[in-house]
Amino acid sequence: MQSFTEENYLKIIYHLSQNHDEAVQTNAIAEKIQTKAASVTDMIKKLADKELVDYKKYQGVKLSPAGRAAAINIVRRHRLWEVFLVEKLNFKWDEVHDIAEELEHINSAELIERLDEFLAFPKSDPHGDPIPDKSGKFDALAFIKLNKLKPEDRGLIMGVSEHSSAFLRHLEKSGLTLGKMIKIIEINDFDGSIELTLEQKNISVSREVAKHILIKL
Amino acid sequence: MQSFTEENYLKIIYHLSQNHDEAVQTNAIAEKIQTKAASVTDMIKKLADKELVDYKKYQGVKLSPAGRAAAINIVRRHRLWEVFLVEKLNFKWDEVHDIAEELEHINSAELIERLDEFLAFPKSDPHGDPIPDKSGKFDALAFIKLNKLKPEDRGLIMGVSEHSSAFLRHLEKSGLTLGKMIKIIEINDFDGSIELTLEQKNISVSREVAKHILIKL
DNA sequence: GTTTTTTTTTAGATTTGTCTAAACATTTAG
DNA sequence: CTAAATGTTTAGACAAATCTAAAAAAAAAC
Numbered sequence: 107m108q109s110f111t112e113e114n115y116l117k118i119i120y121h122l123s124q125n126h127d128e129a130v131q132t133n134a135i136a137e138k139i140q141t142k143a144a145s146v147t148d149m150i151k152k153l154a155d156k157e158l159v160d161y162k163k164y165q166g167v168k169l170s171p172a173g174r175a176a177a178i179n180i181v182r183r184h185r186l187w188e189v190f191l192v193e194k195l196n197f198k199w200d201e202v203h204d205i206a207e208e209l210e211h212i213n214s215a216e217l218i219e220r221l222d223e224f225l226a227f228p229k230s231d232p233h234g235d236p237i238p239d240k241s242g243k244f245d246a247l248a249f250i251k252l253n254k255l256k257p258e259d260r261g262l263i264m265g266v267s268e269h270s271s272a273f274l275r276h277l278e279k280s281g282l283t284l285g286k287m288i289k290i291i292e293i294n295d296f297d298g299s300i301e302l303t304l305e306q307k308n309i310s311v312s313r314e315v316a317k318h319i320l321i322k323l
Numbered sequence: 324m325q326s327f328t329e330e331n332y333l334k335i336i337y338h339l340s341q342n343h344d345e346a347v348q349t350n351a352i353a354e355k356i357q358t359k360a361a362s363v364t365d366m367i368k369k370l371a372d373k374e375l376v377d378y379k380k381y382q383g384v385k386l387s388p389a390g391r392a393a394a395i396n397i398v399r400r401h402r403l404w405e406v407f408l409v410e411k412l413n414f415k416w417d418e419v420h421d422i423a424e425e426l427e428h429i430n431s432a433e434l435i436e437r438l439d440e441f442l443a444f445p446k447s448d449p450h451g452d453p454i455p456d457k458s459g460k461f462d463a464l465a466f467i468k469l470n471k472l473k474p475e476d477r478g479l480i481m482g483v484s485e486h487s488s489a490f491l492r493h494l495e496k497s498g499l500t501l502g503k504m505i506k507i508i509e510i511n512d513f514d515g516s517i518e519l520t521l522e523q524k525n526i527s528v529s530r531e532v533a534k535h536i537l538i539k540l
Numbered sequence: 541g542t543t544t545t546t547t548t549t550t551a552g553a554t555t556t557g558t559c560t561a562a563a564c565a566t567t568t569a570g
Numbered sequence: 571c572t573a574a575a576t577g578t579t580t581a582g583a584c585a586a587a588t589c590t591a592a593a594a595a596a597a598a599a600c
Contacts, residue, residue, distance in 0.1 A: 109556080133577060142558080148557075148558080205429070205431050212422070326587090359589065361548085361549075364549055365586095365588080366588095369586090369587095381547080381596065
């Protein structure tokens with residue numbers, strides 16, 4: 107078993123290696139985990155000793171198969187708890203991240219299987235992220251970022267790739283929530299902002315925001 | 324806010340001072356918390372610095388008002404999670420203690436209030452222990468231990484004062500679960516074991532077991 | 541009312557995860 | 571291709587919670 111802290115490192119390394127395929131850099135981990143590069147190096151060595159990551163000095167880290175399995179399990183726990191918090195306890199989607207961050211470390215396989223069953227085996231969490239099954243399998247989400255769409259394109263909002271409370275509250279206020287249909291009107295050449303139709307109304311979405319909204323065409 | 328470890332100490336001190344009214348001894352804490360007396364002394368000093376306990380060298384500790392409030396809050400969280408685990412996730416009453424022991428340290432007042440509401444504000448946990456309300460108030464349970472009853476007495480099983488899995492499984496097997504009606508037939512002079520009627524059948528309960536079963540007449 | 545036993549505390553070491561400051565490696569720029 | 575800038579690691583220190591061994595206080599036994 108891993109400690110609370112080790113689990114956090116594994117999870118962060120997992121998330122950071124989702125986008126890029128390369129090894130994850132020390133500084134990137136340090137920034138995400140709110141610590142110093144030196145501390146990251148220390149922890150990476152520990153994880154390498156436990157064969158949870160592959161590590162070569164100055165070359166960054168990659169998760170080993172065992173490390174990846176552990177990380178996916180943490181992600182599974184996190185997302186199931188988020189579903190619980192939103193569906194059963196009526197939290198808003200922007201309020202659940204920090205609490206799930208604590209709950210994900212509760213150490214009981216039985217608990218998670220029963221929670222999964224209680225929630226009727228959800229396939230995705232309140233932000234549209236897929237929930238790995240018991241064995242760690244899940245569909246990679248094949249959605250397109252809103253900023254990649256062209257005028258006249260239509261699609262459904264399926265998820266977000268940024269989970270900060272501020273971002274989610276902004277979406278909420280604009281009505282850009284999961285399941286909504288949108289249609290691109292035009293893209294502003296100057297700042298990349300996107301004008302689109304949402305429920306019969308036209309709104310403008312900045313490029314920065316659009317990058318974090320996931321669309322199914 | 325207290326650390327995970329500090330919370331555990333407060334909880335243990337609270338439970339140990341439930342029965343006896345005197346100050347709690349270092350060794351008693353050490354035994355419960357599975358550690359050494361020296362470690363307990365260190366932690367007690369820390370808690371005394373934070374004014375969560377009153378402590379005089381060699382005289383044991385008592386909870387301060389602030390310490391008691393913190394402890395009761397932990398007990399509240401623990402018992403609410405136990406209700407959740409049994410009622411919603413279908414755990415058995417002998418399986419929930421260890422998981423609740425972890426869940427009780429999740430740090431969110433909002434979470435607990437919403438959980439309480441979701442569970443419809445339960446008054447007691449699966450072992451019959453009362454659940455303190457948001458402000459820390461709860462009825463001291465005024466039940467009688469089974470070994471204090473006399474022949475011909477009737478009563479309902481309302482709770483237990485021992486939470487080990489082994490004990491609870493034993494009760495389960497004998498059918499001695501919460502809400503059941505019992506009637507004392509006779510008490511064996513020799514070993515203090517009690518013969519009683521439970522659902523039309525006569526069974527014998529050892530004195531040791533009877534001491535931990537709480538009855539409402 | 542000493543002596544013995546038990547309980548508690550102190551002193552100093554250990555482990556986990558962190559930090560700062562300095563050294564080292566790699567990448568980027570000129 | 572060397573020099574500067576950036577990124578990473580090492581060395582040594584620190585805080586939290588624990589431990590062992592020894593000293594000190596309190597309680598129990600005689």
